[in-house]
Amino acid sequence: MEMNSVNHQIRLAARPSALPVPSDWELTTEPVPVPGPGEFVVGVSHLSVDPAMLRWINGRSSDSAPVAIGAVMEAGAAGQVTASEHPGFGVGEHVYGAFGVQEFARSDGTGVTKLDPLLAPLPTYLGALGTTGMTAYFGLLDIGRLSEIDTVVVSGAAGAVGSVAGQIAKIEGCRVIGIAGGPKKCRWITEDLGFDAAIDYKSQDVARALEKHAPGGVDVFFDNVGGEILDAVLTRLARGARIVLSGGVSQYGAHQDRGPANYLRLIGARASMTGFIAPDYADRYAEARAELAGWLREGRLVSREDIHQGGIEAFPDALLKLFAGENTGKLVLAVP
């Protein structure tokens, strides 16, 4: 394994209130870290680029402290151990962890998972077999209390979590309607992923389209988007509907969040809206990963990763790509 002599890093230089601009980031160069006793160093090959990152930097996450100014940007990443003084992690092993937006990361193994590159390519461990897949899996099955008679609607349906969520609902026997932006994404989710219907929110009235595709109402809404799409689905809830609140990407780039004006529809529908995050289910990840890997192997589940090239320096652009709706599937930044 060839070693670089320097480690490039993207650090947060200023706290954006909406979408970050180039001056909010700083590219720094340091020597590649050397592991101390009980530590190892990972050469990062693939970085996870996630909508929630915007909340981590703008200080509006209610879930965790914001990334500090001057700190390496946080990110989940996959890579290979390049040096080790840790008895449990040997050079050459493939691992996943919160390594941050940098080429090399030092770790004591906390929260690090070993990956099997023969079972699935590394980017898939950021997609269907990673936090992305876990969010879809536990959100639908646990929070959404999915049953096969349900009509399920997924927003951000061509995105990382949404595309997996919709496929899981299909595997479970549900009728599945995806909401996505543009004909290309809509074709992908119906033709390649097997969704029963797609609604293009850029050209269609979502509430009206739901009247057609979900005439009995929506039993489970897996929402990554919020905003007008959430408001439209709120008008089409079936009695006892469950809204699984996974995220609100339409609001992350806004200066101020906009609440769902139709939230009182929850009363008439006797419906619930419940927030969750996947890491609460960490002790059940192995079970979920085994099931998801089985579906992947059988070809019933497609994990699509949209690999953005350009290395660490390209991270700021890759993040903006998410909010422009330009990715299909899981956005991954390749680090050469």
Add this chain to the structure above:
Amino acid sequence: MEMNSVNHQIRLAARPSALPVPSDWELTTEPVPVPGPGEFVVGVSHLSVDPAMLRWINGRSSDSAPVAIGAVMEAGAAGQVTASEHPGFGVGEHVYGAFGVQEFARSDGTGVTKLDPLLAPLPTYLGALGTTGMTAYFGLLDIGRLSEIDTVVVSGAAGAVGSVAGQIAKIEGCRVIGIAGGPKKCRWITEDLGFDAAIDYKSQDVARALEKHAPGGVDVFFDNVGGEILDAVLTRLARGARIVLSGGVSQYGAHQDRGPANYLRLIGARASMTGFIAPDYADRYAEARAELAGWLREGRLVSREDIHQGGIEAFPDALLKLFAGENTGKLVLAVP
């Protein structure tokens, strides 16, 4: 029993988009109805005046069809049978039903409950022993899944449902904080009803006050109000909090509803917001009413009715009184 010869009624003359104005109503006079076979006639003595009425007339209720233009305004009411051709209801019996805003109503007994005036005064059957009490009881215990270690916050805490909900939570052993408008209401809920603390939303910053009164966060929020109060409580949720969505009176008089901008806090708190209506629990009303009547008898529960005088003609004013926040406890219109 003395009989009037005419029956006064309040009918909906026009559909208001916000708070109704006098010209939205019409006072009509008809002969007192005569019961046909299997029917009886009720002389109404007490009308329930409810925030939800505004949704019934402005067509923004997702729960039921709006009151038709020209129809007698819908209302729950208590009264006494004045004439009967029904074997199950005798003249002089006290009953509750959806008799509408009129002095006399004809009924075939559907949805009508007999009342025992020796157990509790008739207005109490519109308050703690009526739909008001049922909403508080099932909302907290069933939707809120109340446990004695919970910190409970109630909005509209000096109102009909809120004042009962807070007292039930106290009886169940919870710490209870009420949010109400003005020092008089705040004193009433703490001094007379035994709430642990009151927050006057007219003079206090609700989020800051909750930091003081609920330092560990809010486990159950029983919300009748919505708007800024809901947004404030969303910032103070404990992990796993349950928001019981009973109503949104702050929005009923608005031309357009305003959604809770902080709804994404449900994710960080792994919290839920669930809508419900009491009539879904109709088959358990008897059980709930027995328990509430026991608490009333023991003096552990206070049912306060704010009796508005003036008869049928005073209904439009009584309804506006609710939205001006002028009532304390259950607003009841007395019909002489």
